[in-house]
Amino acid sequence: MSARVTHIVGRVAAAAFAAATVLALAVPSSAQEAADPNALRVCTPGDYPPYAIADPDGGYRGVDIDLARGFADVLHRPITFVPVTWAGMKTDFAALDCDLAVGGISDQPTRRAFADFSLTYGTDGKTPIARHSDPTDYSTVEQINRPEVRVIANRGGTNEEFARKNFPNAQLTLWPDNLSIFGEIEQGRADVFVTDSVEGRFRVRQHPDLRVLHPEQPFDSFGKVILIRKDAPVLAAELNTWLATRMATGALDRSLDQWIGPNATEPA
Known part of the structure; x- marks a missing residue:
């Protein structure tokens, strides 16, 4: 100890x-x-x-x-x-x-x-989750905060607050829950979800078509x-x-x- x-x-x-x-x-x-x-x-x-x-x-x-x-x-x-x-x-x-x-x-x-x-x-800290098959780089806030990028966030928590604050130029969709949101990215209806890195590392075990970007170096702490x-x-x-x-x-x-x-x- x-x-x-x-x-x-x-x-x-x-x-x-x-x-x-x-x-x-x-x-x-x-x-x-x-x-x-x-x-x-x-x-x-x-x-x-x-x-x-x-x-x-x-x-x-x-x-x-x-x-x-x-x-x-x-x-x-x-x-x-x-x-x-x-x-x-x-x-x-x-x-x-x-x-x-x-x-x-x-x-x-x-x-x-x-x-x-x-x-x-x-x-913990916020880090992006995107599809493996998507060639676009979403590693930085600047790369996500663009008009053509479809950001998704669950309503009512720190993920929504982070998205509103950091991605004002992106297309933001608010999702009612934190369970089915990953399917929206997987099915190509959204491009990126920024959430806690710990959750991201767990979720990609459930969704092998998704990847969590730089979980050891999140956007914040x-x-x-x-x-x-x-x-x-x-x-x-x-x-x-x-x-x-x-x-x-x-x-x-x-x-x-x-x-x-x-x-x-x-x-x-």
């Missing part, structure tokens, strides 16, 4: 202890004993592998899903996954009584208006976080301790490798 990670673990563990102590002093012991251990409610769009994806049987899987389940186990609480959309998350997160939200969520200032953030547990309901210092401190421990032991890296590593085993 590196000195930096050890320092993080120590800090968040101390914060968790302090927050729990404050809560214990503020709540009468009888109320604590009578408190019902409610299910941990976790919002997720469930359409952003390898972070989170909804299965046909109604279940969920992914790196973030495993984190959420592991955290619930540590708390000795059952878990309930609550479906939301990227566009509706800012209104639905509190309205649906969610404790957390997961699924490849980027550290975005506008999200701090309705939720608190965990510590950053990973980094941002942190991945878990959203936490507002004014929940104990929950936040406990979650950060859990995340720091998973990072320190390498468990997070191993989980991600199962999805996008050279010997990935998770089904696409």
Whole structure:
């Protein structure tokens, strides 16, 4: 374990202890004993592998899903996954009584208006996806931002924001979901989709006719976080301790490798 990670673990563990102590002093012991251990409610769009994806049987899987389940186990609480959309998350997160939200969520200032953030547990960046058979080079923003280029982006998230900001001269189509969007490129109805490099590396396993461009050198860089309901210092401190421990032991890296590593085993 590196000195930096050890320092993080120590800090968040101390914060968790302090927050729990404050809560214990503020709540009468009888109320604590009578408190019902409610299910941990976790919002997720469930359409952003390898972070989170909804299965046909109604279940969920992914790196973030495993984190959420592991955290619930540590708390000795059952878990309930609550479906939301990227566009509706800012209104639905509190309205649906969610404790957390997961699924490849980027550290975005506008999200701090309705939720608190965990510590950053990973980094990612936007990179293009295009057809192998397309001879056009879409490696740079300038090459994509042209009137003849058909850009597609899923509605309501950072992919739409990136496309609107960086490709004002291109033809932009907004797609309602993040699952079937790759078929639009594959079938030649769109030329390029710019999304998180981690997702791109996973998706091209499903769509061998597509290629992800320079995933190791994305256009930008941002942190991945878990959203936490507002004014929940104990929950936040406990979650950060859990995340720091998973990072320190390498468990997070191993989980991600199962999805996008050279010997990935998770089904696409």
